[in-house]
Amino acid sequence: MASRALILFAHGARSAGWAEPFERLRDMTAARVDDCEVSLAFLELMAPSLPDEVAAMAARGITRISIVPVFLGLGGHLQRDLPALVERLRTQHPQLSIDVAGPVGEDAGVLAAMADYCVTSLS
Amino acid sequence: MASRALILFAHGARSAGWAEPFERLRDMTAARVDDCEVSLAFLELMAPSLPDEVAAMAARGITRISIVPVFLGLGGHLQRDLPALVERLRTQHPQLSIDVAGPVGEDAGVLAAMADYCVTSLS
Secondary structure (H helix, E strand, C coil): CCCEEEEEEECCCCCHHHHHHHHHHHHHHHCCCCCCEEEEEECCCCCCEHHHHHHHHHHCCCCEEEEEECCCCCCHHHHHHHHHHHHHHHHHCCCCEEEECCCHHHCHHHHHHHHHHHHHHCC | CCCEEEEEEECCCCCHHHHHHHHHHHHHHHCCCCCCEEEEEECCCCCCEHHHHHHHHHHCCCCEEEEEECCCCCCHHHHHHHHHHHHHHHHHCCCCEEEECCCHHHCHHHHHHHHHHHHHHCC
């Protein structure tokens, strides 16, 4: 069993269909990594929450968790809500190593792909 | 002067820094298109709003506007708010041609770039 996990952390929304590209992203990522669980967790409106997902992982022996915020920009959710959640999780699960990446939307490769899409939308 | 424009439509947030990757995306896209203005407009919390941006464009002779939603998923904002805004804009500016693309986050190239970022975050 993997002892490592990657959690794609997304906002959540009322429309069930909203999560569809995030589910695709989870599956695409999972297909490319070995010995690492890949799952989704949400800030609000959708399940599982980040604390529930981390607790379930800790209970089954995961020791190292990387969180990638699937957000476009660095707003209050990533500047305040996520750090507060992670601080509580580190206190609750001191045996876990938890690291947090920057938001996907600030990655140069993601921005380049979005620019490609914008340019293509004009043709 | 360009008669065509591309509007990158984003959610908006309270943190001024949130818009930074969207501004980079606007500049990267603008550098790659000819005879087309590229600008940002926001649903809420940031200016300009989409109606204000479209009205300003119409006033200076833009005749054709493409809107690209810089959103990750297709939630209520894109299923209800944006179509309602666009319907009003078409009524208010009947001389304008306005088309709306799918959200950037559902594009295969953008998803692939996000998966690359997720995989890289593990190393």
